[in-house]
Amino acid sequence: MDEMIEIFKTLSDMTRIRILNLLTQGELCVCDIMNVLSLPQSTISRHLAILKTSGLISSRKEGLWHYYKLNQDSELAKDLLRILKKNWKNNVESARDLENLESVCACGTGEVACR
Numbered sequence: 001m002d003e004m005i006e007i008f009k010t011l012s013d014m015t016r017i018r019i020l021n022l023l024t025q026g027e028l029c030v031c032d033i034m035n036v037l038s039l040p041q042s043t044i045s046r047h048l049a050i051l052k053t054s055g056l057i058s059s060r061k062e063g064l065w066h067y068y069k070l071n072q073d074s075e076l077a078k079d080l081l082r083i084l085k086k087n088w089k090n091n092v093e094s095a096r097d098l099e100n101l102e103s104v105c106a107c108g109t110g111e112v113a114c115r
Contacts, residue, residue: 003055003076010054015039016047017084020070021094022101023057024085027069036100056081 010016019033033044048068051057058071071077088094 003074006054007056007076007080010050010056011080011084013047013050015043016051018093018097019044019047019051020056020081020084021088021097023068023070024081024088025098025101027067028101028105029065029067032101032105033068035104036097 015037018037022028022033022036030041030044030048033039033048034041037044048057048059052059052068054077055071055074056077057068058073059066059068061067070081
């Protein structure tokens with residue numbers, strides 16, 4: 001029950017939902033998310049910390065960079081993200097964020113590949 005409460009609290013913020021939407025496309029670093037959402041590093045990092053604490057995302061460090069991705073270990077998180085993903089398809093802001101991600105991270109292959 002505590003995990004569910006924590007996740008629902010986490011999902012109560014639009015910026016965190018937008019970050020989760022971006023992470024459905026793959027692993028990203030803070031700078032990639034900053035560029036897409038046009039928010040400062042401190043804001044993005046704070047939201048990423050909350051998402052990580054709730055168990056919705058995980059991270060890894062490579063040199064100076066931290067990379068974030070959706071957490072596939074929590075069944076509850078996977079179920080909720082599946083529901084959110086269905087609803088993002090009909091949201092103009094979500095579609096715009098994904099378009100911005102493609103332009104920020106375009107590597108010429110048509111796929112997100114920022115690094």
